[in-house]
Amino acid sequence: MKILIAEDDKTSRIMLESVLKKWGFTLVLACNGKEAWDIMQSKDAPKLAILDWQMPEMNGIEVCQRIREIGTSNPPYLIVLTSKDEKKDIVKALEAGANDFISKPYDAQELRARINVGKRMVKLQFNLSDAYKKLKYEAMHDLLTNIYNRRAIMELLEKEIARGKREKTGLCVGLCDLDHFKKVNDTYGHQIGDEVLIAFTRLVTDKLRLNDHVGRIGGEEFLIVASGSKGLKQDVMFERICEYVRSSEISTEKGSVPITVSIGVARYTGVENSDVLLATADTALYHAKKTGRDSVVYADNI
Known part of the structure; x- marks a missing residue:
C-alpha cells in the first residue's frame, strides 16, 4: 500500500x-x-x-x-x-x-x-x-446485450433533447426492430435468438458515430439516439446500419442466421418531447414493416 x-x-x-x-x-x-x-x-x-x-x-x-x-x-x-x-x-x-x-x-x-x-x-x-x-452499471445496462437498457437510453434521450433545445443542435432517433425475429426463436430456439440479439448490437455499435448511442427498449426493439444530425436526408447512418445488418449473417452453434432490420427515424425540430419523438419514430417503423421490411423510413417522408 x-x-x-x-x-x-x-x-x-x-x-x-x-x-x-x-x-x-x-x-x-x-x-x-x-x-x-x-x-x-x-x-x-x-x-x-x-x-x-x-x-x-x-x-x-x-x-x-x-x-x-x-x-x-x-x-x-x-x-x-x-x-x-x-x-x-x-x-x-x-x-x-x-x-x-x-x-x-x-x-x-x-x-x-x-x-x-x-x-x-x-x-x-x-x-x-x-x-x-x-x-450503477447494471441498473443502466441490458443484461443480455450489455448496451443501455430502456431506462438509461430514455434518460439519455431526455438530456439530448434538452441540449438540442439549448444549443440548437440536431437530433435524430431511430427505432429499430429485427424482422421476423419470432421465426428465429421458433426455428433455432431462444438461446440462438439471444446470440442473434447480441450480435445485432455489435453490428449497430460498429456503425455508430462518437456522439451516437443505442439502447434496448424491449424484446427485439432498439433505440438509436443520434446527436448532431442536421437533416434526415443527409444522414445516411441508418441506411448503412440497415445494409450492414443485411449483409452480415450471424454465426451461431446452429449455423449462420441471416437477419434484417427495419428502422423508423424521427427528427427533433425543437418542440417535441421524448414521447412524441418515439411515437413519430414508431409510426415510421410501422411504415417500414408494412412496405416490406429491411428498410429505413423517415417520418418526414410519410
Whole structure:
C-alpha cells in the first residue's frame, strides 16, 4: 500500500520513512503542505496520508480541508500527526476532515495499529465504491446485450433533447426492430435468438458515430439516439446500419442466421418531447414493416 508522509522536519520524516518501509509500505514524501496537496490531487494519489499539523506554505489542517472538498466516492484516509494534544485540537483536526489524530511523540506500535485501521477502512471504502459502480452499471445496462437498457437510453434521450433545445443542435432517433425475429426463436430456439440479439448490437455499435448511442427498449426493439444530425436526408447512418445488418449473417452453434432490420427515424425540430419523438419514430417503423421490411423510413417522408 502507498502512503504519503508530509513532514517538514527532516529528522521526523526520515524516522517515519524508516519505520513504514520496515512494515512494507510504499512511500511518497512531501516536505511541506503545498507538496502534499499537489500529490493528493494526482490521479494515482495515495489512499492513506500522514500529515504533520505544522508545515510551511500550507498546514496539515488546510490540506485535510482541501482534500475533503474534492468530490470523490473513494476518499483517502487522513491521519494528522502533531505535538498538539488538547481536546480542542483533536476536535479541530477531525472537523477539518482528518480520520485520525496521533500526538507526538508517538508509540511505534500504536502508530502501526492506527495505520492498519486506515488500511482496513481504505479497503472497505474501495469495496463499497466498486460495488456501487457495478450496481450503477447494471441498473443502466441490458443484461443480455450489455448496451443501455430502456431506462438509461430514455434518460439519455431526455438530456439530448434538452441540449438540442439549448444549443440548437440536431437530433435524430431511430427505432429499430429485427424482422421476423419470432421465426428465429421458433426455428433455432431462444438461446440462438439471444446470440442473434447480441450480435445485432455489435453490428449497430460498429456503425455508430462518437456522439451516437443505442439502447434496448424491449424484446427485439432498439433505440438509436443520434446527436448532431442536421437533416434526415443527409444522414445516411441508418441506411448503412440497415445494409450492414443485411449483409452480415450471424454465426451461431446452429449455423449462420441471416437477419434484417427495419428502422423508423424521427427528427427533433425543437418542440417535441421524448414521447412524441418515439411515437413519430414508431409510426415510421410501422411504415417500414408494412412496405416490406429491411428498410429505413423517415417520418418526414410519410
